[in-house]
Amino acid sequence: MRAIGIDIGGTKIAGALVGDDGRVLRAERRPTPAADPDAIVAHTVEIVRSLAGEGGIPPVGVVVPGFLDAERERVYYAPNISFRDLPLRALLAERLPGASIVIDNDANAAGWAEFRFGVGRGVSDMVLLTIGTGVGGAIVADGRLLRGGFGVAGEIGHATLVPDGLACGCGQHGCIEQYGSGRALLRFAGEIADAGGVGLPLAAAREADGALDAVNVGRLIAEGDPGALAALRELGGWLGRACASLGAVLDPRVFAFGGGVAAAGELLLEPVREAFHAHVPGRGFHPEPEFRIAELVNDAGVVGAADLARGGA
Numbered sequence: 001m002r003a004i005g006i007d008i009g010g011t012k013i014a015g016a017l018v019g020d021d022g023r024v025l026r027a028e029r030r031p032t033p034a035a036d037p038d039a040i041v042a043h044t045v046e047i048v049r050s051l052a053g054e055g056g057i058p059p060v061g062v063v064v065p066g067f068l069d070a071e072r073e074r075v076y077y078a079p080n081i082s083f084r085d086l087p088l089r090a091l092l093a094e095r096l097p098g099a100s101i102v103i104d105n106d107a108n109a110a111g112w113a114e115f116r117f118g119v120g121r122g123v124s125d126m127v128l129l130t131i132g133t134g135v136g137g138a139i140v141a142d143g144r145l146l147r148g149g150f151g152v153a154g155e156i157g158h159a160t161l162v163p164d165g166l167a168c169g170c171g172q173h174g175c176i177e178q179y180g181s182g183r184a185l186l187r188f189a190g191e192i193a194d195a196g197g198v199g200l201p202l203a204a205a206r207e208a209d210g211a212l213d214a215v216n217v218g219r220l221i222a223e224g225d226p227g228a229l230a231a232l233r234e235l236g237g238w239l240g241r242a243c244a245s246l247g248a249v250l251d252p253r254v255f256a257f258g259g260g261v262a263a264a265g266e267l268l269l270e271p272v273r274e275a276f277h278a279h280v281p282g283r284g285f286h287p288e289p290e291f292r293i294a295e296l297v298n299d300a301g302v303v304g305a306a307d308l309a310r311g312g313a
């Protein structure tokens with residue numbers, strides 16, 4: 001059965017008609033009017049109608065970057081798109097009479113897509129870490145998305161990694177996000193640039209471009225610059241440590257890494273594995289998970305949303 005997946009992001013609303021094998025058949029996107037919840041709902045409805053074409057509307061899954069209630073009716077809070085306690089499912093159902101509609105969290109959708117059609121195919125337990133500006137996550141346990149008792153499980157980025165560590169936007173200190181995100185990578189790169197030595201090319205890029213960013217640090221990593229690689233190793237080290245703790249609780253067969261920083265591929269996974277091995281409890285006395293790069297990168301949100309609409313999880 002075909003289904004429609006809509007991924008409402010901070011800058012764009014992406015929509016796709018998706019086949020039951022997870023393939024994108026048609027796609028559409030437009031900018032997000034981030035400050036105007038009514039306009040976001042209206043745009044979402046227009047994209048659904050356009051993708052559905054003539055005839056009936058296939059099942060629709062809509063995912064957002066925020067907290068939802070356990071019943072998946074309301075969005076409690078989505079900071080980047082100004083949703084505050086919004087009854088999103090009902091608002092969509094009103095404008096799309098007769099359509100079957102589900103709403104969910106975008107990280108859950110990406111994790112579900114990887115589990116069904118990507119890097120988690122064939123395993124029952126998987127953790128996806130999305131390493132972008134922040135650290136997002138999704139947990140598949142025993143073949144199902146782990147949503148938690150209140151619907152907000154899987155906020156992996158805000159598990160504590162460093163007691164009394166760096167302040168986090170969530171109001172706590174030392175969260176995984178402060179040590180394992182794209183922003184943390186830039187901080188490590190900045191510190192290495194300040195120290196001179198292998199940091200000189202990073203310092204030169206900072207001087208030329210005005211700041212270190214995903215583009216110039218990514219380029220130096222791709223060129224094999226020792227300073228940029230050291231920053232990536234530091235990031236991977238923290239993530240591997242985090243995975244050792246997560247593994248003790250969740251016992252996944254696969255840790256998958258998505259998001260912009262995952263473009264570094266094996267260069268990221270190598271220090272993750274090393275740190276995991278150094279910190280895993282009872283090493284050598286039980287099988288160990290695999291560490292892999294996510295496969296669906298750009299389409300994961302819409303593909304996962306569509307599959308959730310079909311009643312996937």
Ligand SMILES: [Zn+2]
Pocket residue numbers: 157158168169170171172175177
């Ligand atoms: Zn936090």
